[in-house]
Amino acid sequence: FRFLDNRLFATCSDDTTIALWDLRKLNTKVCTLHGHTSWVKNIEYDTNTRLLVTSGFDGNVIIWDTNRCTEDGCPHKKFFHTRFLMRMRLTPDCSKMLISTSSGYLLILHDLDLNKSLEVGSYPILRARRTTSSSDVTSSGSSGPRSVGSPCHHNDSDLLSEKHMSRSSQREGGSPRNSLEVLTPEVPGERDRGNCITSLQLHPKGWATLLRCSSNTDDQEWTCVYEFQEGAPVRPVSPRCSLRLTHCIEEANVGRGYIKELCFSPDGRMISSPHGFGIRLLGFDAHCSELVDCLPKEASPLKEIRSLYSHNDVVLTTKFSPTHCQIASGCLSGRVSLYQPKF
Incomplete structure (x- = not known):
């Protein structure tokens, strides 16, 4: 999981989805993000651009724009693809x-x-x-x-x-x-x-x-x-x-x-x-x-x-x-x- 700010955090799952949660209301998700086609294994976050970055075993790195997040999800785009992807990380300065x-x-x-x-x-x-x-x-x-x-x-x-x-x-x-x-x-x-x-x-x-x-x-x-x-x-x-x-x-x-x-x-x-x-x-x-x-x-x-x-x-x-x-x-x-x- 990854905190986006003091209350909002994101989790990834083997069901191919990413979920956004609010600490003040953990009994329900803020929204569910769909875009990967296999297990999602990593979440990173760029605090400067407020872009969420995820990677999965489908080989895709996907960017999610949390600035425009709604109950239906966030706008997203495929950023990078490579075969046999295992893990993805951003350096602290992104x-x-x-x-x-x-x-x-x-x-x-x-x-x-x-x-x-x-x-x-x-x-x-x-x-x-x-x-x-x-x-x-x-x-x-x-x-x-x-x-x-x-x-x-x-x-x-x-x-x-x-x-x-x-x-x-x-x-x-x-x-x-x-x-x-x-x-x-x-x-x-x-x-x-x-x-x-x-x-x-x-x-x-x-x-x-x-x-x-x-x-x-x-x-x-x-x-x-x-x-x-x-x-x-x-x-x-x-x-x-x-x-x-x-x-x-x-x-x-x-x-x-x-x-x-x-x-x-x-x-x-x-x-x-x-x-x-x-x-x-x-x-x-x-x-x-x-x-x-x-x-x-x-x-x-x-x-x-x-x-x-x-x-x-x-x-x-x-x-x-x-x-x-x-x-x-x-x-x-x-x-x-x-x-x-x-x-």
Whole structure:
């Protein structure tokens, strides 16, 4: 769900709808929004334009104009479409949209303009590459995104590379609005295999993105943190990559095939991650320091601060309270647990 103001909030559902609610009258919906054709999994909100943004397993990102909302719904339009869409997020300043896919691609729309719908082929792809460490530099070519050679990618690079690369050239002096970057994020142990990005979260200060990735064969699972990088390419022959892997940790891989939702703490110093029948609290160092104070030259392991176990089934989701020192977790059987950890 997502609050739009002090009283109005929106929820999404697997019944393909979005509902608007008023805290003062929770026994009935303000209105129901219809537009998706499959499960709706994400809601974002741009407070500047009062536009609601939703994404679903139908591959669509839809914009809803809450400025013109009535009992019958809100005017809406399809903003973006991609195959195998899993999760969609806006950065805190709403300047970027990130979209993860089950085929291992991470899409970033830069200099975001939600008022401009993106038809297929109308957006310029400026950069398309795998994220690299400092010891793994790949020179750019003219063929678009590099495939990692795994069946999990379903050849969706065809949709986002050669056909559209030929329609737009890289603009000198900066990126145009809604320019699309296509990445296959580096995942430890997955260099030669595909992966599925099942969970996508953003640092509350917009410094980094947090991914939960599983291998194509579901035999490995990782939590990874990627720092946003801005500026010109380090090497002229290589296109700039916006994300750099800074921290990671291998997960228990219990409950194969299920999506596990992880999260940052409100101050961004800790990560809560489902781990088997419980959760792990992870930090960038043992002292729960800020990310900017713990940026390594090469990817480093996340530090386990605390483990909390109280479920009898696989934990699928966890969330920090935005106002209290409290964490919630939910498991496959439907039980929700609340923790108040002491350090």
